[in-house]
Amino acid sequence: MISGAMRGQGEGDALARHLMKPENDEVVVIPARGLGSPDIRGQIQELRALSLGGRTDRPIYHLHVDPEDAIQDNAGARARWWALFEAEFGLASHPYCGVEHFKKDRRHEHRVYSLVRPDGRVVDLAHDFARREKVSRVVEFEFGMPAPTPSKHARAIVKALREQGRDDVAAWMVASGTTEAARPVARLSPQERLIEERTGVPLDDLRSAALAAWRESADGPAFLAALRARGLDLREGRSGPVVVDGTGTAHLATRLVGAAARRQDGARIPAAAVKERLAGLTLTAHGDGHDGRQAGRDPHRDPGRQAAPGSAGGGVGARGDAGGAEHAGGAPGAHDGGGRHGERGVGDALDRLAARPRAALLRGRLRLMSPASNRALAEALDGVRARTWIAVPGMATDIWGLPIQGERPRLG
Structure with a gap:
């Protein structure tokens, strides 16, 4: 099963x-x-x-x-x-x-x-x-x-089965040799499989390209140049450097290179080795742009810009202007994207949030409440919004400008 x-x-x-x-x-x-x-x-x-x-x-x-x-x-x-x-x-x-x-x-x-x-x-x-x-x-x-399907958790499963009184199943697993066999490794995780289906970029090809770039380079700048020669790029993600394919989807560099080496040579390149080589690089944050690419990128200044299929510069996974990583329902997404640094990072997002109209902020807060009461609350708050409040110097207000409970405002 x-x-x-x-x-x-x-x-x-x-x-x-x-x-x-x-x-x-x-x-x-x-x-x-x-x-x-x-x-x-x-x-x-x-x-x-x-x-x-x-x-x-x-x-x-x-x-x-x-x-x-x-x-x-x-x-x-x-x-x-x-x-x-x-x-x-x-x-x-x-x-x-x-x-x-x-x-x-x-x-x-x-x-x-x-x-x-x-x-x-x-x-x-x-x-x-x-x-x-x-x-x-x-x-x-x-x-x-x-015989049971091979599983890397075989020994833990046998232990749990014995604790739950299923000695018959545990004995069957032990007799099959599954607890002593080498742990199998899936080619793709369920999330990686869905990402591959969404982007149309074969992960094995991406791994091979990243490993080839790794092996022909001796330091971080050379690795970055080798990636860009293959139509890929290197950015800063939430968990470390990420390789960005032609669709704008990010893949953790340590995982990509390590998995490729394990499949080709049987030995994984340690994450620490990848981090050490890339430690001296200054990378832009991935996901700052709305389409998964860097906002305001200059193609003359940034040679890693992806080209559409059939044009010069297209590489592994190049697929024109396909959108960046999706973040929906367990839906496929770039697990290491999301800009936390740079000119459009978290601080900029907070500024944009604070600049939203007060009515939009009110309705955003309503979405966090019970859906059954949203309509009544919205009507009540809209009524409060329609009233004109005269600010009194020194009076404390909440983030929407309404006097905090306990104050005595004057209605206009």
Whole structure:
């Protein structure tokens, strides 16, 4: 049993489009639980609305499960997996929606859950990958697979199974040798897979280009020049230097170079070695521009500017003026973008926020409150806004200019 998951905000239609993508031979919408909308898009928006009271900015949990070919009862295995999964994470009563995909003689299932409980608490997803792997091993054993799917968490899963009284599954895993085997490494994480689908840039090609640039350079400036010769660029991200492809999407440099070396040579280039080589560089912050590129860039001053396909300077991943990283619902995004430095960093954003009209600030605050009371609060506050207040010297006001409670303002 293979499973994957992503957690996100659920905004926009990206997730709905992904679930209904026409490249599958067949897409079947499964009956939703606790939702009233007739289509996937509406159901996902319902899940997001139901989650507004939770203390999380990523309330949507998207999963898929794909039974192995060795399991003959595909539907039965999926049903058992979801039952065990919901019991493991306490999601048995939570609303969800989903689809079944049939492609190339294989059928797998996607579900989208809300992680916010009715009392506002958020479901604990600690170690969710290993816990889902444990569920998969149980289903594989119960549905007659000759050996478990290899997992880098095999030893931890065996320990957890014994603690939960499933010695039969634990013994089956140990007898198969999976606890002693070399840990498998996936080519892509679920997030990387979605980023690759969105941008159309093969991550393996990007890794190879970054590693080639690394090997033909001896210091930071030479590495930067080698990247730019390949149509890439190097910026400063939230977690360190990032390699920016032709779509404006950022990839952590230490991870990109290290993963490429591990796949080609079997030995990873340590992150410390990458950071040491790049330590002397002064890089502009990634994500300062609205499209993921540096705001106000001068192509004559910045030779790393990406060119459209078919024009000079196009390199790995060059795809014209495609937008930068998306940040939607567990949707793909550049995990190391976002400008925190430079002329359009956090300080500039705060200045723009402070300059917004007072009515816009009021409505922004309302979005943080319960949706059921938004309309009444908006009407009440609009009424307050329509009144003219005469400021009294020395009177304290809040950030919207209204007198703080306890003062005695004069109405005009």
